[in-house]
Amino acid sequence: MNLDRKALKKYRAGNVTSAFGTDLMMQGFTSIPNILLKHYKAMGISDIEMLLLVQLLRIHSEEKDFFPTTETLANCMQSDISLIEDVLASLIEKDILAITKYYDEFHDMIISGYDFEPLFESVSEIWACAKVKELEKTQKMLEEQEQQSVKNNFPEPNHELAQLYKTFENEFARPLSPMEIEQIQKWVAEMNSQLIREALKRAVLLGKHNFKYIDSIIMEWQKNNLRTLEAINNYDINFQRRRNTKVYSGNASKTQSSDAKKKAMIESLYMS
Structure with missing residues (x-):
C-alpha cells in the first residue's frame, strides 16, 4: 500500500466554484515566512532564486520529495534546465541552500535532499539585525522624549x-x-x-x-x-x-x- 499516493475525489456536478474550493483546501498550502519574503533581497537572493526556493519548499511539503530533479523544477517554473542548474548552484554557493543526508523512515534508507537550514539561519540573522535596529530606534525615541520633557520643565534660555x-x-x-x-x-x-x-x-x-x-x-x-x-x-x-x-x-x-x-x-x- 502506497501511503504517499494522492486521494482522488468524485466531485458533485454543477458547482465548479465549490469544487475548486474543495480542491484548494485538499491540496494544502505552502507556508512562507513573511520575514523571508520581506528581506530576501537583503540576503542577496534574486527574484528567480526566491521563486525556486518557494517551489522547493512546496515540493518538500506537498510531495514529500526532498531532492526533486532539475527537470521537475524546470517544469514547475516553465524554465530551461540549464537555468535551474545555475540557480541551484548559486543558492548553494551563497550558503542559502545545502545538500544533506536524510533518513527515510518509511523505506528505512538514507537519501539525499535539499537542506533549508542555511536559509533559515540567514533569515534569523536578518531578524536579529532588524530587531537591534528596532530597539535602537525605540531607545532613541525614548531619549528624545526624555530630552523634550526636560526642555518642557526647563525652557530653552534666551x-x-x-x-x-x-x-x-x-x-x-x-x-x-x-x-x-x-x-x-x-x-x-x-x-x-x-x-x-x-x-x-x-x-x-x-x-x-x-x-x-x-x-x-x-x-x-x-x-x-x-x-x-x-x-x-x-x-x-x-x-x-x-x-x-x-x-x-x-x-x-x-x-x-x-x-x-x-x-x-x-x-x-x-x-x-
Whole structure:
C-alpha cells in the first residue's frame, strides 16, 4: 500500500466554484515566512532564486520529495534546465541552500535532499539585525522624549538668561544644578536681571557662594519694593544711617576703602 499516493475525489456536478474550493483546501498550502519574503533581497537572493526556493519548499511539503530533479523544477517554473542548474548552484554557493543526508523512515534508507537550514539561519540573522535596529530606534525615541520633557520643565534660555547662567557658573566655578537653574528662572520672572547680578555680587563680596543667601537679599528687596539699583542704594544708605550706632573717627573713615565700606554696610543689612 502506497501511503504517499494522492486521494482522488468524485466531485458533485454543477458547482465548479465549490469544487475548486474543495480542491484548494485538499491540496494544502505552502507556508512562507513573511520575514523571508520581506528581506530576501537583503540576503542577496534574486527574484528567480526566491521563486525556486518557494517551489522547493512546496515540493518538500506537498510531495514529500526532498531532492526533486532539475527537470521537475524546470517544469514547475516553465524554465530551461540549464537555468535551474545555475540557480541551484548559486543558492548553494551563497550558503542559502545545502545538500544533506536524510533518513527515510518509511523505506528505512538514507537519501539525499535539499537542506533549508542555511536559509533559515540567514533569515534569523536578518531578524536579529532588524530587531537591534528596532530597539535602537525605540531607545532613541525614548531619549528624545526624555530630552523634550526636560526642555518642557526647563525652557530653552534666551540670550540674557544664558548670560546670567554663565555669570553664576563663573562666580561659583562649577556648572549649575537643575534646581539652581530653576531658581534663577524664578528670579528673572520676578525682577530685572541687573538686580540679580547685583545680589550675586554682594553675596560674593561677603564670601557667601550659595543660592540661599542670594535669595535672602532678593527677598529683602522685593519686600521693600526696590526695583532699581538707585532705589536699592538709597535704601542701603538710609538703613545704615538708622542702624549705625557706632561712631567712626574721621581719619578711620577716610582711610577705609570703598569696598570695605560697602562690605560693612551689606553685613549690617543682611547678616544681622
